[in-house]
Amino acid sequence: MFAGLALGLPLLLSLVLVAVATALAVHHRVPAAELTAPVAGARRRGDAWSALAAAAALGTAAACVAGARWAHDERLVAVFPLTAAAVHAAVALTAEATWPRPTARVRGARLLVRSVRDGVPAGLLGGALAAGLLLAAVCALGSALGAPDGRSVEWRSPDGVAVWSAATFPGHALAAPVAAAGLAVAVLTAAVLHRVPARPAVPGADEGTDAALRRVAAHRVLRTSTAAAVLTLAGLLFAAGVSGQLGGTYQVAEGAWRTSEPALGWRVAADAALWTGPLLVPVALAVLFRPARGLRRHRATAGAA
Numbered sequence: 606m607f608a609g610l611a612l613g614l615p616l617l618l619s620l621v622l623v624a625v626a627t628a629l630a631v632h633h634r635v636p637a638a639e640l641t642a643p644v645a646g647a648r649r650r651g652d653a654w655s656a657l658a659a660a661a662a663l664g665t666a667a668a669c670v671a672g673a674r675w676a677h678d679e680r681l682v683a684v685f686p687l688t689a690a691a692v693h694a695a696v697a698l699t700a701e702a703t704w705p706r707p708t709a710r711v712r713g714a715r716l717l718v719r720s721v722r723d724g725v726p727a728g729l730l731g732g733a734l735a736a737g738l739l740l741a742a743v744c745a746l747g748s749a750l751g752a753p754d755g756r757s758v759e760w761r762s763p764d765g766v767a768v769w770s771a772a773t774f775p776g777h778a779l780a781a782p783v784a785a786a787g788l789a790v791a792v793l794t795a796a797v798l799h800r801v802p803a804r805p806a807v808p809g810a811d812e813g814t815d816a817a818l819r820r821v822a823a824h825r826v827l828r829t830s831t832a833a834a835v836l837t838l839a840g841l842l843f844a845a846g847v848s849g850q851l852g853g854t855y856q857v858a859e860g861a862w863r864t865s866e867p868a869l870g871w872r873v874a875a876d877a878a879l880w881t882g883p884l885l886v887p888v889a890l891a892v893l894f895r896p897a898r899g900l901r902r903h904r905a906t907a908g909a910a
Contacts, residue, residue: 643808647818654700655825662693662829679756683779683840687786690833694793697826701800725798725823732892733794733827736834740787743841744780751776760851762865767855771848775841783837794830798823817898824897832893839885846879 640648669685672678752759752770755778759770773779801823806815852866866872 641809644810644814644818647807647810650705651700651818651822654696658693658696658700658825658829661696662689665689665692679773680779680782683775683837684782684786686833686836686840687783687790690830691786691789691793693829694790694797694826697822698793698797698800701797701804701822704804706805725820725827729824729827729831729892729895733831733834736831736838737787737791740834740838740841741784743775743838743845744784744787747775747841747845748777748780750774751778751780755779755781758845758848758851760865760867762855762863764857764863766857766863767853767865769851769853771851773844774848775845779841779844783841787834787837790830790833794826797826821897824895828892828895828897832889835885835889835892839882839889841882842878842885843882846875846877846882849875849878851875 666685666689669681669688673681673685748755750758751774755776756774757770757772757776758774759768761768775783801819804819807818810818849871851871852864854862854864857863
């Protein structure tokens with residue numbers, strides 16, 4: 606029953622968030638008839654590439670999950686959010702790298718200094734950095750505390766008579782591929798965020814319109830990468846919390862029993878990880894479906910994308 610709730614509640618929340626995000630996007634979306642041809646074309650291009658990136662990410666995630674079931678390898682489950690996010694960021698980077706340049710013989714240019722922070726909400730950027738640092742810390746700590754096999758954790762009673770072992774723990778066998786996937790996501794996401802301010806401006810678009818189009822592009826890739834990091838962190842914490850429930854009662858002689866368990870700090874940390882992991886799932890979903898502030902209708906209402 607608990608497993609059903611663990612899978613069903615995130616799925617239900619995802620559907621609700623998708624419906625809300627879609628409704629907001631449709632309600633605030635500026636009709637193409639109210640936009641100039643170059644601006645409407647730029648928005649269509651961004652939407653098409655965004656759909657392609659999302660499809661590629663979903664396909665990658667499905668392939669990882671199917672591969673994990675076929676190969677019985679939990680590492681594929683551990684890395685599927687970050688692998689999907691890396692593919693998403695790679696497609697987004699391709700879209701930015703192939704952004705069309707103006708073709709008119711006579712062109713004008715505005716001398717503007719754009720930075721990554723100009724086009725990305727500070728809270729989302731800070732959340733991405735925090736999620737990345739926490740994920741790296743969990744990977745490092747799990748590698749240090751895990752058993753030699755890299756997939757479990759052990760506790761031996763002080764007298765050496767009893768040994769408890771539990772898996773799956775985020776030791777080095779799981780932490781290493783997660784760290785590698787996280788690094789790939791960070792590099793690709795940073796490349797996109799630096800490419801967006803440097804791409805050519807949309808011909809004929811005013812400064813606010815052009816900035817809105819850039820803001821949406823940066824927001825889409827950053828929210829996906831951040832959500833993947835948070836979801837991976839949730840999975841690692843939950844796995845660590847479950848497998849960290851070590852210790853128990855063991856027999857040392859006829860009729861004599863002893864109880865041994867890790868120190869209080871270990872037990873508190875394991876319980877905290879066990880309960881924190883599931884709580885991060887709705888946070889990841891909320892970040893993933895957070896609407897971007899796009900083109901403004903009549904310069905008053907924020908759009909969503």
